Amino acid sequence: MRIRWSRWAPELALTPAVAITMVAFLGSMVWTIYISLTRSRRFPDYEIDWSEWGRQYARLFNDDAWLIALKNLLILGVGSTLAIGFGFILACLIDREKRGEGFFRTVFLYPLAVSLIVTGVAWRWLFDPNLGLQAFFHSIGLTWLRFDWLASGDTAIYGIILASVWQGSGFYMALMLAGLKGINTEIWSAARLDGVSTWKFYTEIVIPMMRFTFLTCAILLSLGVVKAYDIVVAMTNGGPGQSTWVPAYFTISAYWQKSNLGYASAAAVIMLLITAAVFLPMVLLTVWQQRRSGRVAA
């Protein structure tokens, strides 16, 4: 039952939101896609030369910096899954051993409250080759240990991964902990009585039961990775050289440093496509889940 009178009030109340969606989101997206097909440089140029509409994209994929950015995105995506794994292990242990649950949860989650810029700045200091962790390890005799990852283009991206795992694990732990609590304690007792080993219990019962939690985590992680920008700026500012560029960084720099509107737009469109590729499965899954729960209810 929904109400008949004062018919226009709700629709009027929705106008700001609709306007924002149409102008700031949809309109802006269309505008960026359109601009990516033009020759715009510093200022928008609304003429499309249809004979070579894809020129910005062709240039993009011939640009080494862009290819580095895509490669880094992949490395970052794969590396950051450590945060999910780590978060899951922590959640299982906390859930298992109820002692100190509040304390550990608080400690593991606090990095999330801190901005990525602060995280980056802090880890930048720990990675300082002369004064940071490396100096400490060397001073206690572990001279084979190297911790100057940010100084070299080959390893800098791993430094960023370490910092983002530090920042993000707590979040995945919180999601996993919520998922674990949703598992009925009777299942635990039943598994005990059947003598199922701990390892088997987790790999064959818990993980399959939590597949939606894992999927949510994976999708959120990938969306976060596509957006990764702050931490790169704070830790390496893209360097050494262009070794830690990511698409988000590339797009911003194409606009502000190169002041090339069309080029930046093309990069942004590719970012949108990557996001869509991650995001669409989530929508389909949600729809499917809702249908299924609807059928159960009916």
Next chain:
Amino acid sequence: MSQISVTGRTAIERATTEARPVYFPRRKKGIRPRSIAILVFLTMCAAFFCVPLYVIVVTSLKTMDQIRLGEIFSLPEVWTVQPWLTAWNDACSGINCNGLKVGFVNSLAILFPSLILSLAISSVTGYALALWNVRWAGPFMFLLFMCAFVPFQIIMIPLIVLSGMLKIYGTVWGIAIVHAVLSMPLLTLIFRNYYKDIPNEIMRAAMMDSGSFWRTFFEIILPMSGNILIVVLIMQITSIWNDFLVGLTFGGLGTQPMTVILANVVITTTGEVVYNENMAAALLTAIPPLVIYFFLGKFFVQGITAGAIKG
């Protein structure tokens, strides 16, 4: 042969299960070795999470002379708050050396209007979508769901152009409005999910009292929204305070938020890196959200997970 091994295994299994007392996770007395192992491991992980905080705090209280010696874990020989004062009052971001206090004021000036604006728009929208009969509510929510995940870069340039036309580009208001706009889809979905569970009877009773759209909202729905309001509030405060990209893109000279000034201070230093000042600056920026986290932890967790699991 195989049969023997199979029966053998089951026998062993049976023996172990019978030998082991039936274990109920809830009823525990004394500490088992396994518990100790778990606690030791968790403590080591906790140390991993705490080390950076410890190092930042200690470094920010040291003199540069001591920092140059290395030994990042040692306590300060001479405790000094000078780095904190310098970071607050005179740290240089580019050519301006007015410290982080400028950024702090800007961040606050961005935070409040943005909070009011985003909460007002998204709570009303969520309410209208959840409890009123709007025909295109379904497709619109799908649209919002998509917008909530769009990368900022795809709408960045047109937003810069638009805010330039509206003459708010580079102002504190501009940043505040952009935050409100960007957070609208996600917040609306959160409010909508909360309001859709309000029982029909309440809405029906409200209608009997000839409650109009707005009266129902202000007299019935809003007083019932305490929980979700605080969750969304915390979520917004931390995300606006911690934002870097919007502040960087839309902030003009003198209107940049604290995170942007922190990044400038740290990245643009030339010559010797003044680590104690940098760490003090980082801590100053991190304190407000950390305070919220430690005092309102439960709501903070609800906020981040509400933002994560929806639909």
